[in-house]
Amino acid sequence: MSTGEEHVVGFIDLGTNSARLLVVRSHPDRAYSELNRLKEVVRLGEGEFIANVLQPQAMHRAALVCRKFVEMAQGYDAENIVAVATSASRDARNKDVFLKRLRREAGVDVRIISGKEEARLIYLGVSSGLKLGDEKALFIDIGGGSTEIIVGNQQEYFYLDSLNLGAIRLFTKFFSPLETGPVTQRRYKKIQRHVRQSSVRTIQRVKPLKFSRAVGSSGTLINLAEIAAKLCHPSGSGSVDVLTRADLKTVVAHLCGLSVEERAKVPGINPERADIIIPGAAIIDTLMEDLNLSEIRISDRGLREGMPIDYLSGSGDGEWMDHRTFRKRSILQLGHSCGFEEAHAKHVAELALQLFDSSKAAGLHKLGESERELLEYAGLLHDVGIFLSYRRHRAHSYYFIRNAELLGFDETEIAVMAVTVLYHHKSYPRRKHPQFAELDKRHRRVVRILCVLLRLAESLDRTHGQVVKQVEFRPKDKKTTQLNVTAAGDCQLEIGELQNHTWSFKKTFKKRLVLSLNGVEIDEPTNTDPQTVSS
Known part of the structure; x- marks a missing residue:
């Protein structure tokens, strides 16, 4: 990419639950201005995590959404489209078939990235929206198929990890699609035990890094914070930018007592997450307990916002970038x-x-x-x-x-x-x-x-x-x-x-x-x- 010209580039993040688009105009100084962004729920990982096979209907939905994203980016005269796929795609035994289908039907070459590379891009996206300086922060991103955990400051990360824990993955493991009733405490504790067993080594490595704040990203955490603000602070005193452990406990108890249909009507919830919100909540609930986090600040940035930063780092003379x-x-x-x-x-x-x-x-x-x-x-x-x-x-x-x-x-x-x-x-x-x-x-x-x-x-x-x-x-x-x-x-x-x-x-x-x-x-x-x- 020439460093002396402006370029329009489209970025697609094809996740396990949602697909996201960001169209930007890059500038010669490696800054960029946002032209458009879009998010669509595709449930690419739906039904996958039993046999690690992407289902035909899920691939069809993803191809349609990607085609829509490509056309939108081309409407801005995008010179390039950079697309990555994460947990559902990298775990799928039929991922080659899926990538060929995206190339044929959506006209886009999608790159599958590793869990640690996903964590790195999330770090770039979230940290760029904060003023950290030398302060160390813990970053947690809960996706549909995986959870990424990072420790870093403004300039560099010190730890990257990706866990096979995600809202859709855990829903597939612990629930039947036909189950629509309340979730018992016993079932919820069983999910937590699995999360704890899967994250124990990561917790052991993160604790000594002495971070001073925790930052959460992804649709699951944003949605939980929105529910908590309305459920726990009906007077409007609550903030959607912070999720406390005490409020999370209240939210979890309330959601577990409801059927899926009732959960979909809870103020603040995204109805499309009504079935998978409890497995997602179990992940952050367990991590906050084990890391002794009293609260976690919520960011609306993530992998999608990290992609243009990473892409633009390929130009210019600044070695660290x-x-x-x-x-x-x-x-x-x-x-x-x-x-x-x-x-x-x-x-x-x-x-x-x-x-x-x-x-x-x-x-x-x-x-x-x-x-x-x-x-x-x-x-x-x-x-x-x-x-x-x-x-x-x-x-x-x-x-x-x-x-x-x-x-x-x-x-x-x-x-x-x-x-x-x-x-x-x-x-x-x-x-x-x-x-x-x-x-x-x-x-x-x-x-x-x-x-x-x-x-x-x-x-x-x-x-x-x-x-x-x-x-x-x-x-x-x-x-x-x-x-x-x-x-x-x-x-x-x-x-x-x-x-x-x-x-x-x-x-x-x-x-x-x-x-x-x-x-x-x-x-x-x-x-x-x-x-x-x-x-």
Whole structure:
């Protein structure tokens, strides 16, 4: 995105219960002005959490709403639409079918984000509406499928977590759709026990962080505060901006004594939440008890408001706001946690980027900056699996990358990095391999290119001595590409390893690869696909 121009961008947050739209006009100073916002209840997670399958009617509702949002954003001449999906989508076994349907019927590419990434975006959205300074705050966001918990001040977060606790998820677990009567105290206590068991480790980690205030966001908390203001303070002395634990107890007792039909008529309630309000209340009730919170301040900001802040951080020169720098920090944090050999990892990443740039200049591919960035990060993490064991370390690296919940990335980006690392040595990606097959056609092509570049880069530092200083692809003729290697010392082991991968280069780019070391062309050895011998 150019930093010197204004742009209109639409942001869609496709949650488990509601879908939200925010259309903004961005300004060169990374500020933005809001043009429109919209929220629709879609109940995407309805009926899902029994077998983790999105139901046809729920997907249909979501597609219709997303189509409406896209058309609205386009009405403002939006140049880009950024859409993310959260708990219901990331847990669904049929999420690929759903994403394809959204692309086909709504004309939007939706990215599924991890729970911790969801928490990070919520933090950006809520904290930006507060004046915290250096004061630490606890942030709690209760969604339909998950609850995010964050501790941070104005400038940074210190803790991020996402719990599989949400109003729709708990309703599915503890209630039948046919149950419409009051909720017994025994049933409510049973829900609380589940919340407590699911959040015990998070509570243990949050308590020592010594925050001075608690802030709650999401429709559930906003609605509970509105009910409390009318039920507990009918004279108008109550505030919808604060929910006290005492008022919450009163609200819970009142709502549990009513049928769903009666709850829908309670002053202050959103009738569409009448069935799921009690499971949602049980979550915040239990968290307030266990964290000893006397009150929680209510914010109407959340993930939707965090998305433009995150998007706009990709421009400008302020490093703390630089989205790419943030993503790289997340990558390096995983590397350090696994005790990676940093000098080797960074050298392989740098060589991989040289190979990417020169192969693009040589006309071998047409990938862009996003794929280049993922290759760099795959280079940095290619050996993290050694932390577990050297044997099968590529498979271990794949597992670490897929399961680390890297911040700033969506699930597809994480999968591309992980699969690229999985195939950075002998085995070539094939459709029969499940890790590769789960990618769509475009990203399978991306991985084939990136894994070849990464295996060449890793070979060029086989001794971990950083002897090879520069590499560059140059077209030699229509059927041949030459790789020029510049080294500052003996690199025969690197050249020998490099020659083992000329077959995968030819398989991917349909060209023969010849090597040149310090200006002298190297004789090409007889080479075959090693998978015909051993994988």
